[in-house]
Amino acid sequence: MRRVTRIATVAIASTALAFSATACGKTSDSGSDSKEASAAIAYDIGGRGDQSFNDAAYAGLEKAEKDLDIKGNDQEPSEGESDADKVQRLTELARSGNNPVIGVGFAYAPAIKKVAPKFPKTTFGIIDDTSVTGKNIANLVFNEEQGSYLAGVAAAKATKTNKVGFIGGVEVPLIKKFEAGFAQGVKDTNPQVQVLKQYLTQPPNFDGFAKPDLGKAAAEGQLDKGADVVYHAAGLAGSGAIEAAASQGKWAVGVDSDQYKQPGLAKYKDKILTSVTKDVSDSVYNLIKSVKDGKPQSGEVRYGLAEDGVGLSDSNPAYQKMTDLIAAVDKAKADVVAGKIKVRTAP
Amino acid sequence: MKKFDKDRLILGLAGPALALVVAIALTSVVLLASGRDPIEPYTLMIENAAYADIQVLILNQAGTYYLAALAVAVGFRMNLFNIGVDGQYRLAAMMAALVGASVDLPGPLHIALIVIVAMLTGAFWAGIAGILRTIRGVSEVVSTIMLNAIATSLIAWLILPDNFGVQPEGSNDLTTGEIAESGWFPSVSMGDGGEIYGFTFVAFALGIVYWFVLNRTRFGFDLRATGASQTAAAASGVDAKKMILTAMLISGGVAGLAGMPTLLGDTHTYSLSFPTGIGFTGITIALLGRNNPVGILFSALLIAFLDKASAVLDQYGYEKEIATIMQGLIVIAVVVSYELVRRYGLRRQQQKVGEELAAAARKNREEVAA
Numbered sequence: 001m002r003r004v005t006r007i008a009t010v011a012i013a014s015t016a017l018a019f020s021a022t023a024c025g026k027t028s029d030s031g032s033d034s035k036e037a038s039a040a041i042a043y044d045i046g047g048r049g050d051q052s053f054n055d056a057a058y059a060g061l062e063k064a065e066k067d068l069d070i071k072g073n074d075q076e077p078s079e080g081e082s083d084a085d086k087v088q089r090l091t092e093l094a095r096s097g098n099n100p101v102i103g104v105g106f107a108y109a110p111a112i113k114k115v116a117p118k119f120p121k122t123t124f125g126i127i128d129d130t131s132v133t134g135k136n137i138a139n140l141v142f143n144e145e146q147g148s149y150l151a152g153v154a155a156a157k158a159t160k161t162n163k164v165g166f167i168g169g170v171e172v173p174l175i176k177k178f179e180a181g182f183a184q185g186v187k188d189t190n191p192q193v194q195v196l197k198q199y200l201t202q203p204p205n206f207d208g209f210a211k212p213d214l215g216k217a218a219a220e221g222q223l224d225k226g227a228d229v230v231y232h233a234a235g236l237a238g239s240g241a242i243e244a245a246a247s248q249g250k251w252a253v254g255v256d257s258d259q260y261k262q263p264g265l266a267k268y269k270d271k272i273l274t275s276v277t278k279d280v281s282d283s284v285y286n287l288i289k290s291v292k293d294g295k296p297q298s299g300e301v302r303y304g305l306a307e308d309g310v311g312l313s314d315s316n317p318a319y320q321k322m323t324d325l326i327a328a329v330d331k332a333k334a335d336v337v338a339g340k341i342k343v344r345t346a347p
Numbered sequence: 348m349k350k351f352d353k354d355r356l357i358l359g360l361a362g363p364a365l366a367l368v369v370a371i372a373l374t375s376v377v378l379l380a381s382g383r384d385p386i387e388p389y390t391l392m393i394e395n396a397a398y399a400d401i402q403v404l405i406l407n408q409a410g411t412y413y414l415a416a417l418a419v420a421v422g423f424r425m426n427l428f429n430i431g432v433d434g435q436y437r438l439a440a441m442m443a444a445l446v447g448a449s450v451d452l453p454g455p456l457h458i459a460l461i462v463i464v465a466m467l468t469g470a471f472w473a474g475i476a477g478i479l480r481t482i483r484g485v486s487e488v489v490s491t492i493m494l495n496a497i498a499t500s501l502i503a504w505l506i507l508p509d510n511f512g513v514q515p516e517g518s519n520d521l522t523t524g525e526i527a528e529s530g531w532f533p534s535v536s537m538g539d540g541g542e543i544y545g546f547t548f549v550a551f552a553l554g555i556v557y558w559f560v561l562n563r564t565r566f567g568f569d570l571r572a573t574g575a576s577q578t579a580a581a582a583s584g585v586d587a588k589k590m591i592l593t594a595m596l597i598s599g600g601v602a603g604l605a606g607m608p609t610l611l612g613d614t615h616t617y618s619l620s621f622p623t624g625i626g627f628t629g630i631t632i633a634l635l636g637r638n639n640p641v642g643i644l645f646s647a648l649l650i651a652f653l654d655k656a657s658a659v660l661d662q663y664g665y666e667k668e669i670a671t672i673m674q675g676l677i678v679i680a681v682v683v684s685y686e687l688v689r690r691y692g693l694r695r696q697q698q699k700v701g702e703e704l705a706a707a708a709r710k711n712r713e714e715v716a717a
Contacts, residue, residue: 075661078654080624082609084541088404089658106519107620130517139517171503172619174519202503203521203619204437 038071039064039288040098042089044105045206047076051264052209052235052256053280057104057127060284067285068292073098080204086111094119100138100291102284103127106174112137123296125287127280128174130300138290138297140283144174145181145343146336147276147310148233151253152185153332154274154312155229156193157325158251163194165222167215167241169208169234171199173346178233178255178276180347188341189328196222200237209235216240223248229273231255239265246271256280258313275313279303306337358692363635363642365684367649370676377672388665392656399540401655408651409644410547411608411622415629416647417557418469418602420638422487424561425594426574427480431473431491432602433626434498439469440606441502441523444617445511447610448524457530462607469603470596472498477595481588487595495626506617522618532611544612553601554640570594602626631678637685650674 041061043054061072073096075089086103090111093101102125103112113132116124123136130139155164166182168175183195198218200208208214219230219241230245231253232238238255245252246268254275259265265272283303290297303309312329314320335341375385395401415432422429429435443465452460476494479485506512512521534542561567573580573590581587605625606617614621632650636643657670 073662075658076667078658078667080622082408082622083614083620084404084407084609085655085658087541088400088655091400109518109520110614110618110620128519131515131520172519173514173521202500204502204621204623205499 036071037069037292038073038098039100039102039291040073040075040093041102041104041284042086042093042108043074043076044107045077045079045209048074050210050236051239051262054104056257056278056280057102057284058281060281061288063281063285064288068289070288070292083110083114087114090115090124091118094122094124099123100125100287100296102140102287104280123287123291123298125284125297127283133299135298136296137299138287139300140280140287141300141302142278142280142283142310143302143304143343144233144276144278144310145177145184145345146305147278147312148178148181148231149185149188149336149341149343150305150312150329150332151231151274151276152182152187153189153329154185154325155182155231155251155253156186156189157328158273158322159193159227159229161226161228162190162192163196163222163225163227165219165227165230166195166197167218167222167230167232167234167238168197168199169201169215169232169237170206171202171208175199175233176347177345180344182231183347184344185332188332196225196227198222200234208237211237212240212243214240215242216244219244219252223250229253231276233276242268242272254313258315260313260315269316270318272316274316274319277311277313279309279311283309304337305333354692354695358688359637362637362685362688363646363681365688366635366677366680369680369684370673373676373680374669374673378669383665387663388657388660388669391659391663391665392652392670395659396652396656399537403537403541403543404655405648405651407544407547407608407612408654409647410544410550411605411625412628412632412647412651413550413554413643414601414605414607415625416632416636416643417553417640418598418605419626419629419633420636420643421557421594421598421601423633423638424574425570425590426577427591427594427598428488429473429476429491429595429598429602430488430630431476431494431498431626432598432605432629433624434491434495435469435472435599435602436605436626437621437623438472438498438502439465439603440610440621441505441617442468443603443607444523444526444610444615445505447526447530448616451527452529454529457527458532458611461526461530461611462604465603465607465610466600467603470600473595473599473602474592477592477599480595481592506619520618520620522616524616526610526615530611531615532607534612542612544608546608546611550604550608551644553604554644558640602629605629628674631674635677635681 041057048054048058064070065072086108090101100123104127106129108126109129109132112124112126116134116137120136123138125138125140127140130141164186166179168179179197186193186195200214200218215232215234215237222230229251230241232241233255242252242265251273252271254272256278258277259275260269260272287297378385418432419429443461446464447461472494476487476490479490480487506521508514513524514521532545534545536542569585570590573585573587577587609622628650632643632646635646653670653674657667660667
């Protein structure tokens with residue numbers, strides 16, 4: 001019987017692995033054979049429902065559907081897929097008449113490089129990348145470090161223990177921009193304040209963007225060390241960090257969208273000091289609109305503090321009462337916009 | 348040579364066939380339970396697979412899967428479970444990409460160097476588990492899973508711009524730098540359909556080597572014998588420990604090749620978006636293909652088909668994860684149906700032998716009576 005048990009082990013193990021590697025199911029809209037104007041987005045890992053990056057892109061598409069009367073298509077990636085799959089996905093979307101076709105995330109860069117020249121009349125958008133360029137490519141990029149800088153200023157003002165925490169989802173250059181800006185903002189405001197930093201996972205393990213328990217454990221560690229403000233740049237995993245901070249009565253700083261307003265986090269919202277916003281949805285909407293208006297965006301389209309593409313939310317009433325903090329943030333914002341403060345993009 | 352056994356062949360095919368039917372039926376049940384059309388997804392997938400570009404994708408993916416599954420199968424034949432193929436191929440691809448990008452050699456030499464580095468890295472990483480098993484008796488199941496995690500961290504560290512990684516201007520990706528064109532494996536162009544990676548053919552050719560080594564050489568016999576019974580093999584003069592280590596090294600070396608079709612044929616660099624999880628799919632495929640090179644080929648094609656053709660489902664309001672559910676069900680069904688078929692075969696054999704014995708006894712009695 002030894003053989004049987006061994007095979008059974010194999011089966012159970014590999015089934016478990018197969019299921020754990022599966023993203024949860026989401027529905028998608030139908031195909032686009034019709035003649036009406038349509039736009040498409042292709043998601044990054046995680047797909048729709050990640051309450052962060054991909055959802056923001058989808059919000060932009062949804063808004064365009066409503067306001068611009070276009071048809072929106074969206075497609076999800078498979079776990080662990082290769083560039084060839086992305087090439088196929090973009091080709092398919094472009095071939096069926098979608099314009100623009102937007103790749104959400106830097107991973108689409110090699111694919112867009114291959115596909116864009118084949119469809120010169122279609123505009124391709126890519127978020128978070130400027131390495132591929134072309135006449136029909138719009139590079140939608142954000143100054144995440146500037147928004148994070150303001151969060152650093154706010155955290156340094158809000159802390160009483162002179163210790164603040166930074167939690168990065170996955171240790172990739174993009175998230176390091178958040179770290180760099182935050183740390184600089186803290187130091188420039190109060191050099192006494194110590195920044196504890198931790199990344200949840202290393203690529204290609206992207207659990208650090210997806211698993212709230214990881215964010216929770218990391219935040220608890222930082223709180224135990226005395227931090228009383230925790231800033232997370234960890235997507236869905238960050239909701240665990242917010243939970244941990246809020247349940248100990250400490251401040252949390254959200255990311256990407258105004259997390260104070262997120263229904264899923266309503267229980268903890270009183271302790272969400274502010275959020276660093278990154279207006280992915282607007283960038284998607286603007287690109288679709290520009291194509292519809294016949295003046296498609298092309299080349300680098302940068303969203304910084306000056307353009308309100310990144311920023312700091314102020315919907316928490318407790319935040320609005322901290323006049324001293326708000327003054328410091330406003331001053332820092334003015335300085336960054338004026339170019340008086342240069343924010344680093346790498347720690 | 349034993350003569351061609353029809354019974355065995357039919358029984359051999361019955362396992363996978365039964366598994367597939369059960370998996371499809373169960374998937375339809377899942378679809379019905381969620382209020383969907385239980386048939387349409389299959390027709391959509393089959394229609395989608397008629398397109399040339401999808402076929403090329405399937406073939407290329409099957410080549411990659413084939414290598415991963417062969418690596419797993421080598422271990423299985425030896426009764427070793429190498430779950431670490433995933434870490435082995437990723438680390439191997441990364442090291443090969445690093446070395447490939449840092450040298451400039453004439454074409455064939457450049458490719459050969461990249462491939463050899465990949466195999467050595469894969470073998471080295473699997474060899475750690477092999478040594479732990481032979482010297483300390485550590486189960487390779489545990490050690491290879493752990494080595495997967497270590498490989499992830501090691502790659503993440505190596506690919507930092509402070510170490511060996513490169514962050515291309517304007518990109519948020521990290522790569523190992525581009526391999527010069529002399530290190531690109533020629534592809535077969537299919538026009539609009541895309542390109543079939545040249546290494547895909549190498550992968551399938553390796554299946555022949557696998558068959559030959561295991562079935563037609565002394566070494567292959569020793570390997571299978573040790574897998575079947577270590578003590579019996581030891582009694583006949585085979586050094587079981589050496590066989591374990593060798594099998595792990597070979598398994599790792601083949602695993603190292605799994606990243607090559609993509610690396611040499613498409614990306615020419617190892618980046619953060621290099622495909623992952625192929626090693627685990629390889630386990631499914633080796634199981635489904637019963638460690639037989641032809642069986643593995645068909646299962647690799649089947650799983651690649653499910654992967655690629657399912658992409659279309661999204662557009663028609665179905666979740667493409669239906670294909671993933673099906674893959675999971677196939678694994679379970681495979682194990683159950685193989686066991687059923689094995690027991691059925693055993694019972695049939697017993698019956699046959701019993702009948703023969705009874706016939707002989709009857710004959711004896713008649714002779715005595717006469």
